Amino acid sequence: MEAAALAANGLSLATALSSPPRPAAPSGGRLASFGRSCSLELGGDYKGPVQVRVLVINTGGTIGMVEEEKGLAPEANKLAKALKKMPMLHDDVYAKESRFPDETLVLPLSKQNKRIIYTILELSPLLDSSNMTTDDWAKISKKLEQYYEQYDGFVILHGTDTMAYTASALSFMCENLGKTIVLTGSQVPIYELRNDGRANLLGALLIAGQFVIPEVCLYFYNKLYRGNRVTKVDAGSFDAFSSPNLPPLANAEVDITINWETVWRADTTQKFRVHTTMNGNVGVLRIFPGINAATVKAFLQPPMEGIVLETYGTGNAPSNREDLLLELKKATERKVVILNCTQCLRGSVVAVYETGQSLSDVGAIPGGDMTPEAALAKLSYILSKRDLCWEEKKKMLSENLRGEMTVVPREAKICLKDTKFIQVIAKSLSVSCKEELEAIRDVLIPSLACAAAKIGDIGALAAIREMGGNLSCEDYDGRTPLHIASSEGNLKLIEYLLTYGASVHAKDMFGATPLMYAVKFRQLEVIHLLRETGAHLSSQEVENIGTELCRLAANGDKEGLYVWYLAGANLEQTGYDGRTAFQIAEATGHKALLDFFNEMKIMKGYAK
Ligand SMILES: NC(=O)C[C@H](N)C(=O)O
Numbered sequence: 129m130e131a132a133a134l135a136a137n138g139l140s141l142a143t144a145l146s147s148p149p150r151p152a153a154p155s156g157g158r159l160a161s162f163g164r165s166c167s168l169e170l171g172g173d174y175k176g177p178v179q180v181r182v183l184v185i186n187t188g189g190t191i192g193m194v195e196e197e198k199g200l201a202p203e204a205n206k207l208a209k210a211l212k213k214m215p216m217l218h219d220d221v222y223a224k225e226s227r228f229p230d231e232t233l234v235l236p237l238s239k240q241n242k243r244i245i246y247t248i249l250e251l252s253p254l255l256d257s258s259n260m261t262t263d264d265w266a267k268i269s270k271k272l273e274q275y276y277e278q279y280d281g282f283v284i285l286h287g288t289d290t291m292a293y294t295a296s297a298l299s300f301m302c303e304n305l306g307k308t309i310v311l312t313g314s315q316v317p318i319y320e321l322r323n324d325g326r327a328n329l330l331g332a333l334l335i336a337g338q339f340v341i342p343e344v345c346l347y348f349y350n351k352l353y354r355g356n357r358v359t360k361v362d363a364g365s366f367d368a369f370s371s372p373n374l375p376p377l378a379n380a381e382v383d384i385t386i387n388w389e390t391v392w393r394a395d396t397t398q399k400f401r402v403h404t405t406m407n408g409n410v411g412v413l414r415i416f417p418g419i420n421a422a423t424v425k426a427f428l429q430p431p432m433e434g435i436v437l438e439t440y441g442t443g444n445a446p447s448n449r450e451d452l453l454l455e456l457k458k459a460t461e462r463k464v465v466i467l468n469c470t471q472c473l474r475g476s477v478v479a480v481y482e483t484g485q486s487l488s489d490v491g492a493i494p495g496g497d498m499t500p501e502a503a504l505a506k507l508s509y510i511l512s513k514r515d516l517c518w519e520e521k522k523k524m525l526s527e528n529l530r531g532e533m534t535v536v537p538r539e540a541k542i543c544l545k546d547t548k549f550i551q552v553i554a555k556s557l558s559v560s561c562k563e564e565l566e567a568i569r570d571v572l573i574p575s576l577a578c579a580a581a582k583i584g585d586i587g588a589l590a591a592i593r594e595m596g597g598n599l600s601c602e603d604y605d606g607r608t609p610l611h612i613a614s615s616e617g618n619l620k621l622i623e624y625l626l627t628y629g630a631s632v633h634a635k636d637m638f639g640a641t642p643l644m645y646a647v648k649f650r651q652l653e654v655i656h657l658l659r660e661t662g663a664h665l666s667s668q669e670v671e672n673i674g675t676e677l678c679r680l681a682a683n684g685d686k687e688g689l690y691v692w693y694l695a696g697a698n699l700e701q702t703g704y705d706g707r708t709a710f711q712i713a714e715a716t717g718h719k720a721l722l723d724f725f726n727e728m729k730i731m732k733g734y735a736k
Pocket residue numbers: 188189190191255256257258286287288289290313314315316
C-alpha cells in the first residue's frame with residue numbers, strides 16, 4: 129500500500145515537474161542581471177507563481193473515516209482519489225496542463241500567488257488515533273526525516289483524540305527543526321456533506337506551503353497552535369482544541385495572520401534529525417482528595433522511570449499526608465522523576481503555598497505551565513537520552529526546550545513599540561493609536577534588519593532582537609536578513625542570525641533561499657556554513673541544474689562549478705541535450721576544467 133503512495137512522492141513528482149518545457153528566465157530580471165555570478169534562475173520562471181511542495185502524511189483519524197459495521201473506521205486508498213474531485217483542494221485543469229502524475233494534487237493558486245503541490249503518503253495501517261502508540265510516533269518521524277529535503281513543508285493527518293500527544297512528542301523528537309510541520313484532522317469525515325475536514329486540510333496546506341514556521345504545529349478550526357501547547361477540550365465541537373497558556377501562532381480569518389513574535393525558533397546551527405527511541409516507562413498520575421498511598425506506591429514501582437504528577441492549582445499536594453509524601457520521596461531517591469504539573473487547564477506551577485513546597489521537598493521538579501501531554505512527551509524524550517547523566521536530565525526537564533513552557537525573562541523585555549525611535553517617527557506622522565504604531569514597527573523592522581545585515585552591523589541586529597524584533601522578518605521582496613548576509617558573505621553575522629533562529633529555508637518572492645544567494649555571489653564559506661545548518665537545494669533546483677552546469681563548463685568557469693558542488697549539486701546531472709558538464713569540458717578540451725573534474729573525485733565528500 130505504501131509503495132503506491134511512495135510512487136507519488138517527490139521523485140516521480142519531480143520528474144513530472146521537469147517534463148513541460150520551462151520558459152527561459154527573463155534576461156533583464158532582477159536577479160538575472162547580477163554581475164559575476166552563478167545563475168539564480170533555478171527557482172523556475174520568475175514571472176509565474178512560485179511552486180512549493182508539501183508532503184501530507186496520512187496516519188488515519190476521522191478525517192478519512194467511513195461508516196462500517198461497528199462504527200466509523202479509517203479506509204485505506206480512498207482519500208487522494210476523493211480529494212481529486214474537490215475543486216478547493218485540487219486544480220485538475222492546472223494539474224493536467226502541467227502533466228503532473230496521477231497521484232499528484234495541486235491547490236488552486238493562493239492569494240500569495242503560490243502553487244502548493246502536494247502528495248499523500250498513506251501509512252499502513254491507518255489508525256483511529258486512540259490506537260496509536262509511541263512506535264507510531266517513531267514511524268511518522270522517520271518519514272519526516274526521509275522526505276525532509278524533498279519538501280518545503282509537511283502536513284500530518286491524524287485523529288483528534290491523541291493529536292495533542294503526538295504533536296507534543298514530535299515537537300521533541302524533531303531536533304533542529306527548520307521547516308513547518310502541521311498536524312490536522314477533523315471531527316467529521318471529509319466525505320460527508322457537512323464537515324470540517326476540508327477547511328482544516330486546506331488551511332494546514334496553505335500554512336505548511338507558504339510560511340516557514342519551524343515548529344510542530346496543530347491547525348484546527350481556523351487557528352494554528354504550537355503543537356506542544358494544545359489539549360483536546362471538546363469532543364463534539366469543530367472548535368476541538370485549546371492552547372490555554374499560549375495564544376495561537378496564526379489566525380486564519382479573512383487573511384492568514386502569523387504572530388511572528390510567538391513563533392519558536394531553535395537557536396542552533398545544527399542539521400535536522402529525529403530522535404525515535406522514546407522511553408516507555410513513564411506515566412501520568414492525577415492526585416485527588418483521599419488518594420491512597422498504596423496506589424501511589426504501586427504506580428511508582430519499577431520499571432517506572434518518571435511520572436507527571438497532576439496536582440492542584442499552582443502545583444499543590446496535601447502537605448499533611450506523610451504517607452503519600454514518603455512514597456514520593458522514596459521514588460525520587462530511586463531516581464524516578466516526578467514532574468509536577470497542574471490539573472488546571474490554565475496557569476502554572478509556582479511556589480506560592482506551603483502545600484506546593486512539600487512537593488519540592490520530596491524532589492519533584494516544577495513543570496511550569498506545561499500541558500500534561502507535553503510534560504509526558506518531554507519526560508519520555510529526555511529519559512530516553514542515554515548519553516545524559518541524571519543531573520543533566522533533571523536540568524533539561526526544567527528548561528524550555530521547544531517552547532513547551534513559559535520562562536519568565538529575568539529582565540522584562542523592552543517592547544519595540546515603546547521605544548523612543550518608533551515613537552518619534554509615529555509622532556512626526558501624527559500617529560497615536562496602538563494599531564498604527566504597530567503597523568509602523570512592522571514596516572520598519574524588516575528594512576532596518578536587512579539594512580543592518582547589509583552593512584554587517586551585528587550590534588544593530590542585537591538591539592532589534594532585544595527590543596522584541598524578529599530577525600527572520602521579510603522585506604517587501606520576501607528577503608530576510610539571512611538572504612542579505614548570505615550574499616554579502618559576512619560569516620560572523622550569519623552565525624549570529626542562525627544562533628537566533630534565522631531560517632535557512634526562507635524563500636523570497638522568487639523562491640530563492642539564502643543558499644541560492646550565497647551561490648549567486650559565490651560565497652564559498654557561507655555555502656559551507658549554511659549547508660552545515662541543513663540548507664539544501666530544492667528538488668526543483670536539483671532537477672534543473674544540469675543545463676546551468678553545462679553553461680558554466682562551456683565558459684570554462686571552474687569556480688562556478690565548484691560553487692554548485694559545495695551547494696550540494698550533482699555535477700553529473702545532464703543538461704537539456706543529455707550531456708553532462710564533464711562531457712562539455714571534454715568536447716571543448718578545456719584542460720583546467722578537466723583537471724578540476726579529476727580533482728573533484730579527490731575532494732568528494734567535502735560538501736556532502
Ligand atoms: N475526530 C477524531 O479524529 C476522533 C477519532 N477517534 C480519532 O482520534 O482518530
